[in-house]
Amino acid sequence: MHRLPASEPGKRECQACLTxxxxxxxxxxxxTCGxxxxxxESPGGHAKAHYEETDHPVVGALDPGxxxxxxxxHRRTV
Incomplete structure (x- = not known):
């Protein structure tokens, strides 16, 4: 089993949307990088754009818990 390194999330906002x-x-x-x-589901879809630019493959929800x-x-939940 491969484990991703722990990364701290950045600010709880989408900088590209704010811009x-x-x-x-x-x-x-x-x-991968936080x-x-x-x-x-958002109009900008900036998380997918981040993946396409960096090849960082996995994102997680910021919702508490x-x-x-x-x-x-793999285009699926893991």
Missing amino acids: ADRTWTRLVVCL WVACSD STWRWCYV
Whole structure:
């Protein structure tokens, strides 16, 4: 079993949405580097854009107590 290194989430806001004066539906955190971005359900979809730029494959929910994780490579929850 491969384990991802622990990363601390950044600010609980999507910087790309703030710059574009957009709102987000939900925020997720990159489990590789801690980058926080809006989810695919949000108009910007900046978390997926982060994956496409960096190849960081797994994001997690920022919701308190959530264990939800999404893998962009396999396009499924993990």
